[in-house]
Amino acid sequence: MSKKDRMSGNEAVAYAIRQVNPDVMPAFPITPSTEIPQMVSSYIANGEMDTEFIPVESEHSSMSATVGAEAAGARSMTATSSCGLAFMWEELLVAASNRLPLVLALVNRTLSGPININCDHSDSMGARDTGWIQIYAENNQEAYDNFIQAFPIAEDSRVHLPVMVCQDGFITSHAVENILLEEDADVKEFVGEYHPEEFLLNPGKPVAVGPYAISAYSMEAKYNQEQAMIRSKEVIREVAAKFKEKFGRGFELFEQYRTEDADYIMLIIGSAAGTAKTAVDELRDNGMKAGVLKLRVFRPFPAEEIAEALKNCKAVAIMDRCESYNGHGGPLASEVTAALYMNRAEVEAVSYVYGLAGRDFTVETACGIFKELSEAAEGKKFAQHRYVGLRTRKGQ
Numbered sequence: 444m445s446k447k448d449r450m451s452g453n454e455a456v457a458y459a460i461r462q463v464n465p466d467v468m469p470a471f472p473i474t475p476s477t478e479i480p481q482m483v484s485s486y487i488a489n490g491e492m493d494t495e496f497i498p499v500e501s502e503h504s505s506m507s508a509t510v511g512a513e514a515a516g517a518r519s520m521t522a523t524s525s526c527g528l529a530f531m532w533e534e535l536l537v538a539a540s541n542r543l544p545l546v547l548a549l550v551n552r553t554l555s556g557p558i559n560i561n562c563d564h565s566d567s568m569g570a571r572d573t574g575w576i577q578i579y580a581e582n583n584q585e586a587y588d589n590f591i592q593a594f595p596i597a598e599d600s601r602v603h604l605p606v607m608v609c610q611d612g613f614i615t616s617h618a619v620e621n622i623l624l625e626e627d628a629d630v631k632e633f634v635g636e637y638h639p640e641e642f643l644l645n646p647g648k649p650v651a652v653g654p655y656a657i658s659a660y661s662m663e664a665k666y667n668q669e670q671a672m673i674r675s676k677e678v679i680r681e682v683a684a685k686f687k688e689k690f691g692r693g694f695e696l697f698e699q700y701r702t703e704d705a706d707y708i709m710l711i712i713g714s715a716a717g718t719a720k721t722a723v724d725e726l727r728d729n730g731m732k733a734g735v736l737k738l739r740v741f742r743p744f745p746a747e748e749i750a751e752a753l754k755n756c757k758a759v760a761i762m763d764r765c766e767s768y769n770g771h772g773g774p775l776a777s778e779v780t781a782a783l784y785m786n787r788a789e790v791e792a793v794s795y796v797y798g799l800a801g802r803d804f805t806v807e808t809a810c811g812i813f814k815e816l817s818e819a820a821e822g823k824k825f826a827q828h829r830y831v832g833l834r835t836r837k838g839q
Contacts, residue, residue, distance in 0.1 A: 516642030539574025544597030561801025705734030
């Protein structure tokens with residue numbers, strides 16, 4: 444039976460960690476994810492969970508310890524943000540290439556520089572090609588729900604890949620919202636116990652983890668990672684369906700909001716999707732057929748499914764909360780336009796960069812983007828890679 448409460452996103456993830464009760468959690472504090480290990484360590488000190496908490500000297504050590512614990516056969520996780528994720532970079536690839544089903548709670552924050560502690564997606568998007576599954580949350584409820592689903596996805600024998608559970612720094616991590624929490628026993632039953640097939644501390648069956656791979660084997664290992672990522676799409680759907688059956692909430696790879704007859708669609712990730720939905724409701728009241736496609740899973744990238752969802756609209760705004768510095772779009776725009784092209788979906792697509800380093804994204808801004816989409820669909824020519832919300836000098 445679900446129970447109502449009020450929690451910040453960090454509190455919600457920490458609560459889910461307590462319920463899952465992983466074997467090991469190394470962690471090093473960094474804003475805005477610091478509260479997660481802080482709260483977990485309090486749960487442990489109060490006897491509410493028996494996770495082995497390891498305070499380490501850096502984020503690199505945090506992920507190294509998580510990798511070592513997982514390789515030894517322990518269900519393991521950690522948490523970080525921004526520069527902490529960047530400091531883990533080497534170990535992110537090690538975790539994925541060693542096929543270790545560990546979990547990282549990432550609270551999105553802009554990467555330096557200039558130094559800034561607010562939200563954008565430059566940290567997780569920078570790690571998009573490290574071999575990790577990436578799941579994003581719009582709100583605190585989804586941050587809680589996504590974390591509970593992370594271990595069953597990662598540990599499935601068809602997958603064996605690490606999972607990054609992302610939420611927007613301060614916007615969800617520190618904002619308090621109404622939330623539904625599940626009973627401890629129900630969560631434990633859903634997540635299940637971890638029984639690794641191979642692990643370092645398995646008596647009588649020695650294995651090597653992370654050995655040097657010569658050219659005759661390394662490429663095959665990368666191919667197998669790719670195949671596991673492709674298979675994870677099916678597993679994510681299965682886990683989401685089980686979660687919805689048990690708890691009554693959830694959706695699959697992405698959520699479609701009023702897109703069934705939409706002429707204009709905004710494709711977006713994270714907390715800003717709520718703002719976009721409000722804009723859509725206002726525009727619908729004024730006669731514009733607008734909709735939102737909120738991407739929940741960025742890795743594996745649901746290319747075919749997105750192309751299918753967009754193929755009948757007149758124009759799509761692809762919203763990136765980070766920049767790729769390639770002159771024509773952020774990482775999401777690059778992936779979506781490739782998906783449209785590869786799947787022969789002829790849709791007018793405009794790339795937008797918004798919300799960098801915590802810049803506000805308002806309903807008014809979203810409505811303006813939909814207006815531009817309608818003009819683009821009618822043939823108006825303008826730059827297809829655009830920034831929104833920039834400050835300008837008077838007279839410009």
